Amino acid sequence: MSASPRASSPASSNGSEPVGAAFILKKAVLSALVALGLFSLMVGVRTEAGQSGQLEYWTRFGELASLVGAVFIGSIVVELLRMWLGPRGGLGSFVPSSVQNGMSVAGRYLAPALLIFTFLVPVIFYNQRYILDLGILVLTYVMLGWGLNVVVGLAGLLDLGYVAFYAVGAYSYGLLSTTFGLSFWICLPLAGILAAFWGVLLGFPVLRLRGDYLAIVTLAFGEIIRLVLINWQDVTGGPNGISGIPRPSLFGIPLTPGEGGLASMLGIPFSPTHRIVFLFYLILALALLTNWVTIRLRRLPIGRAWEALREDEVACRALGINITTTKLTAFATGAMFGGFAGAFFATRQGFISPESFTFQESALVLAIVVLGGMGSQLGVALAALAMIGGFELFRSLEVYRMLVFGLAMVLIMIWRPRGIVGHRAPTVFLEKSKSISSDLVKEGHG
Amino acid sequence: MSSAPILALENLTMRFGGIIAVNALSFTAQRKQITALIGPNGAGKTTVFNCITGFYKPTSGVIRLTHDDGAQFEMQKLKDYNISKQAKVARTFQNIRLFPGMTALENLMVAQHNALMKASGLTFLGLLGVPSWRSAEQSAIDNAVFWLKRVGLLDRADDAAGNFAYGDQRRLEIARAMCTGPALLCLDEPAAGLNARESGALSELLLSIRSDHDTSILLIEHDMSVVMEISDRVVVMDYGVKIAEGTPREIRDDPKVIAAYLGTDEEEAAAVMEAEA
Known part of the structure; x- marks a missing residue:
């Protein structure tokens, strides 16, 4: 044959x-x-x-x-x-198998190439503020996608309220820095811990729910956090938000003009681009930390338990895995990364208000995870680039932007129903790591 | 070594609404023996299994498990995951429940979750990659390899479990249960859907698990050739109650068992009554 x-x-x-x-x-x-x-x-x-x-x-x-x-x-x-x-x-047959094979070969070198390129972006585009800002935005969503990937992609828990943890992180840094004058580097872990704490707090009552019910409750949680932020005027400033949030410093050295700033210490002329470049590398480092931790966690018993939970919850119980704590750790880990990203968002903007933390954001991050291929780190990064970068790319189309964008998403989901990178890589192997077809991998029941 | 039976059920009753699935059932499973639980469809065997392994909380009664060192567990009081974690009871399922999207090796690694969690310092030491974690991980892999070899699936260690043939999945599920290091292994119809050669291999595997690995086995099985060949004791259930208990030979000749399986007409039933009286 x-x-x-x-x-x-x-x-x-x-x-x-x-x-x-x-x-x-x-x-x-x-x-x-x-x-x-x-x-x-x-x-x-x-x-x-x-x-x-x-x-x-x-x-x-x-x-x-x-x-x-x-x-x-x-x-x-x-x-x-x-x-x-x-x-x-279907649309899959528009791509011949030879091209698909070529793509899988290219895929092996794609991740390192992408990483090197990302490192070089501030060098190549030093004078193009727009591209640097866009890069920071894309990386923020890459980080959020990787954070949510732990919850949705690995543990198979559908979380529609991820933005709540982003908000907790942002407000943690905003409030701690403006009220107590704590520096960014002290607030960053605090923001992560607080977000993880809220993740556990949310997790306890809702994790006995499954599937659609879990999705609805997490959606409600996201809205509750936003409404609290709007209405608790004394603390959060209500709809006016928090302004004058301190900018980050390079381990105590401010990136400001004049005496004591980084530029004068290095003896180079001050430029506002320095801060943008610094922010770029900061979010890149945070995103890579998220990625590194997630990859490590997948190879640890807790990560394997998350994936096993997604595959078959009943079998997990029979193997002595405590389902509640396993789900809670997934929620807390995802929330912690959301909190880090939130703290970064606050320090980049210098101003936060509840408007930045609407359901739209949760939906966007979830779309990134689903489009990228649930559980795949590279897929999520590509999807974030496509979603955020692509959205900017279509800016010239004005009113048709949403239409073209929606069409592109529909086409991708027809072509690759399980996301850009649909297959799963094993966490441990004896002889050879064989990627597992998406047909076998379960999506989880919540 | 404790002299008490590994598992003792005392007046176990499980009621679902108005239906009494298991009614005041008492039996024991002896240490280092294979005990078979048989009975016609709907007799309540799987319900008993689900009570023992914590998936159901029995309405009343006591399920007592005694380890070799004398440690006792009343399993109706344990949380479901502690039945595997503390009481060391592993089980397989009537409809196989592997993790289809994970490789055979990964399936066996998940089974060693609790030991590995401890070795990884609740993840934190593992995240840093300390040497003690690495060696613990390696010994877990060695254990998995041992069991893969034991069930003859070593060459397929890196394949997704969902791709395995039916008989291979059954054996992988037994290997996964054994990776938890159980004191009692509960098998729910392990020979279902296997051909004669495969069920022969299964019998050998179970006998060697009993003799080489100090594991007691409780199994539900419909395949009488397997039951008669490997069981040390057989417990027969029908309509939620125990109707007979004994060695395979005794059970084979027990008129009540024959009646339960084959049904009786009035004359035969009368004859059975007379013979008993």
Whole structure:
């Protein structure tokens, strides 16, 4: 059997079901009718408020006709493509297997190449503030993605309120530094510990819930934290937030102009870019710490227990694994990294308010984890780059930005339903590390 | 070494609403022996297993486990994970429950979780990679390799468990249970779905686990050839109560057991009654 499956598939599809011109036309007409129904009111009739507030409307049958025509022709094209590419084609078959093999080879060198490039970004783009800021933003989300990956990807617990821990971290640093004048480097671990503490506090009551119920409760927790931040005016400043949060120092040396600043100590002229570069390397170091700890944890019994929990909770109980504490440690670890990222966010912005910690952020970080491939460190980093960087890339498209972005996400999920990096790498091996197909890896039940 | 039986059930009763699945069941499993629990479908065997291994809390009764050193555990009072962790009872499942997305080796490493957690200093020492953790990890891998070799799956150590054939999955699950270092191994229908050759190999494996590894075994099984070949004692259940107990030979000739399995017509039943009277 040397024939490729693709060569035989059109024949089988023709044999098994009648795919003729009539079938395609029928489908296209049906799609066109649906389009007509949808667009006749959305596009066909244009309404506006007139000058004295009265309703003005006019018809646009030309545009309507062209839209319906486009759907009709598009539907025929899609059907023809489907015929050529075989019955089960999907979008995966647009990528030939040779290219996919090449991609897996490239994947081995991708992570180191990406890392080296990231280190060089401040050198290459020293004068482009926009790119440096974007890099910092992307790295912040890479870190958040890696943090949430512990909870969602490894332990299989669907957490829709991750932003709560980000907020706890940010407010911890904001309040500790403005009230007690503590430095960033003291506050950073404190922010992580406090976030982990809140993670455990949330975990205790909710971890007996599973699946959808857990997701809803964590969602509510995220909202509760935000509402507390808005309404507890005496402490958090309410909607006004906290301003004047101290900028980070290089182990006590401030990055300011004039005497005692880093620039004058090194004898170089001061530039505001120094701080941006410093922030870039700071978040890079924090993200790499997250990555390193996660990779180490996966190879330790606790990390294996997280993955086992995702695979089969009942079997874990039979093997003497305490499910409650195992889930709590996953929650606390993820929350701690969220707290670190939050502290960084606060020191970068210098100002925080509850507006920065909406559900939108939780959803974005979760999308990064799911898109990247749950459990994969490289996948999450790529997804963060694609989501945050890609969103910036489409800025020129203005109002269509969300549309194009949404379409891109849908296409990726059709092409790779288990994320960019779908397979799982074993944590321990005797002879050879064989990556495990995503079909076998469970997603967890919450 | 303690002289008490490894496992003693006293008046175990499990009620689900109005249904009495197990009714005042008492039996013992002797140390270093293979005890089989048999009975027709729906007799309550798996319910007994779930009570012993902590998945159900019995309505009443006592499940007492005695280790070789005399340490006693009343298992109806233990938390589910402590039944494996402290009382050293391991089990397999009627419908196999491996971790399909993890390799065979990883499956066996997860089974050694509690020992490894301790060795890794609750993760903190392991995170730093201290030498004592490294050696503990290596000995855990050696233990896993030993059991993989024992069940004949060493060459597939790095393959995902979900890819294994049915019989291999059954043996891997037994190896995983043995990696917890159990005093009592509970097997729920280990021979189900195996062919004659595979069930022969299974019998050998179980006999060697009993004799070489100081492990007592309690098993539920429908395959009578396996039960008769390897069990030291057999307990027969029907409708939630014990109807017979004895050596395989005694059980084979017990009219009540035959009646429970094959059913009786009125005459035979009367004959059984008479014979008993």
